[in-house]
Amino acid sequence: MISGLLLPARTSRRPLIMSIEPDRPIRTAGPPPTTLAAGAPVPARQYLGTIIEVRLAEGLDTLAVFADGGARYINYSGKMVVVEGIPSPFAAEINQVIEASQPIVAAIGPWDKERLPPPAEGNIRMTFLVSDGLYFGEGPMSVMQQEPLASPLVSAATKLLLKLIG
Numbered sequence: 001m002i003s004g005l006l007l008p009a010r011t012s013r014r015p016l017i018m019s020i021e022p023d024r025p026i027r028t029a030g031p032p033p034t035t036l037a038a039g040a041p042v043p044a045r046q047y048l049g050t051i052i053e054v055r056l057a058e059g060l061d062t063l064a065v066f067a068d069g070g071a072r073y074i075n076y077s078g079k080m081v082v083v084e085g086i087p088s089p090f091a092a093e094i095n096q097v098i099e100a101s102q103p104i105v106a107a108i109g110p111w112d113k114e115r116l117p118p119p120a121e122g123n124i125r126m127t128f129l130v131s132d133g134l135y136f137g138e139g140p141m142s143v144m145q146q147e148p149l150a151s152p153l154v155s156a157a158t159k160l161l162l163k164l165i166g
Contacts, residue, residue, distance in 0.1 A: 047129075049128070050097055050128055051128075056121065059077070060118050060119075063164075065157075069094055073164050093156070112133070123141065141154075
């Protein structure tokens with residue numbers, strides 16, 4: 001369960017996103033939690049990060065961007081790029097991904113079903129880490145590149161990826 005979301009602005013939230021209560025199993029389905037461990041209400045739609053997965057013939061490429069300005073790229077081969085700290089030479093591109101994610105988070109809601117397997121080849125999955133649950137959208141890359149909400153995010157993520165590997 002996510003806890004302690006009221007951290008100073010420069011404190012990383014990644015450990016909190018990934019933390020669970022030791023006596024409870026990882027939640028895989030059902031409605032998102034409504035209270036924190038201390039009993040405080042979970043703030044609705046507080047954006048924490050974006051994860052973009054693209055299935056290629058060779059394997060799965062994953063790009064993650066976090067609200068604190070960090071980023072991760074995991075190539076299907078297992079090679080990884082990690083961006084930490086501010087200032088960052090990737091800050092503008094990371095901020096574009098964050099900004100392009102906001103309208104999608106505002107338009108959709110948390111996923112309350114079982115976790116899906118990785119996307120099929122040619123598909124793109126956009127998962128949003130949000131205080132009240134995981135939000136996501138998925139579809140063929142060619143369709144998502146034309147979709148009004150998804151297209152700006154696909155474009156921003158592509159620009160960031162090209163700079164990360166350039």
